[in-house]
Amino acid sequence: xxxxxxxxxxxxxxxxxxxxxxxxxxxxxxxxxxxxxxxxxxxxxxxxxxxxxxxxxxxxxxxxxxxxxxxxxxxxxxxxxxxxxxxxxxxxxxxxxxxxxxxxxxxxxxxxxxxxx
Amino acid sequence: xxxxxxxxxxxxxxxxxxxxxxxxxxxxxxxxxxxxxxxxxxxxxxxxxxxxxxxxxxxxxxxxxxxxxxxxxxxxxxxxxxxxxxxxxxxxxxxxxxxxxxxxxxxxxxxxxxxx
Numbered sequence: 001x002x003x004x005x006x007x008x009x010x011x012x013x014x015x016x017x018x019x020x021x022x023x024x025x026x027x028x029x030x031x032x033x034x035x036x037x038x039x040x041x042x043x044x045x046x047x048x049x050x051x052x053x054x055x056x057x058x059x060x061x062x063x064x065x066x067x068x069x070x071x072x073x074x075x076x077x078x079x080x081x082x083x084x085x086x087x088x089x090x091x092x093x094x095x096x097x098x099x100x101x102x103x104x105x106x107x108x109x110x111x112x113x114x115x116x117x
Numbered sequence: 118x119x120x121x122x123x124x125x126x127x128x129x130x131x132x133x134x135x136x137x138x139x140x141x142x143x144x145x146x147x148x149x150x151x152x153x154x155x156x157x158x159x160x161x162x163x164x165x166x167x168x169x170x171x172x173x174x175x176x177x178x179x180x181x182x183x184x185x186x187x188x189x190x191x192x193x194x195x196x197x198x199x200x201x202x203x204x205x206x207x208x209x210x211x212x213x214x215x216x217x218x219x220x221x222x223x224x225x226x227x228x229x230x231x232x233x
Contacts (some may be wrong), residue, residue, distance in 0.1 A: 011192050022184055023205070033221075035221075037224075042226070042227070043206060043227055043229075044224070044227070045160070045208060045210075045224035045227075046224075047221065047223065047224075049219060074156065075194070091160070095222075101171070103150070103165055103173065103212075104150065104162040104165055104173060104175075104176070105150070105160070105163070105210075105222060107159040107160045107161070108156065108159055108161050109159045
């Protein structure tokens, strides 16, 4: 079974600064997807960024980028120019590229990000 | 294109009552997933359904919980004889049916169930 580990329960960053959230995972599969979801106080789960394991290039979405290290099974999220609206719980998630019973997402325990003035 | 819709947003039940949670997937999506989030924890997979079929229910408790996704209408997660430990946020997600786009699940706003 796959596992996802987020070792930072809480992180803090000053507005306009950069912060990196860590995520490691364990799998024996070679093809899979990785995601970062954001959960603000409203508790809505919002997709931030996704990475396909067969792609070597790191995904980027505006101020959000990832550092995907497949051999190390590491998938960190970098938030640049942090804004107050980035304050939220961030969850890393894994999904097999297989269909059927492997379609579920496996989540980490989350990192709570605080953004200060 | 409307997102994933869930209702009710908040549901209060007394111990022993039944809870019914509804989920309407995004337009064009035929795959539905249910997840549960206990307080201060991450989301845990419960069940994966396609129209009229349960594909994976490995995360669903064996008793009191059931799910369906009929040909017409929303997906329903049903919890019979609720207990206080069922208090949680229940999230529904949907994904499209074709190609590698199947990989991305889009979440609804969740239903917060409180059992008194």
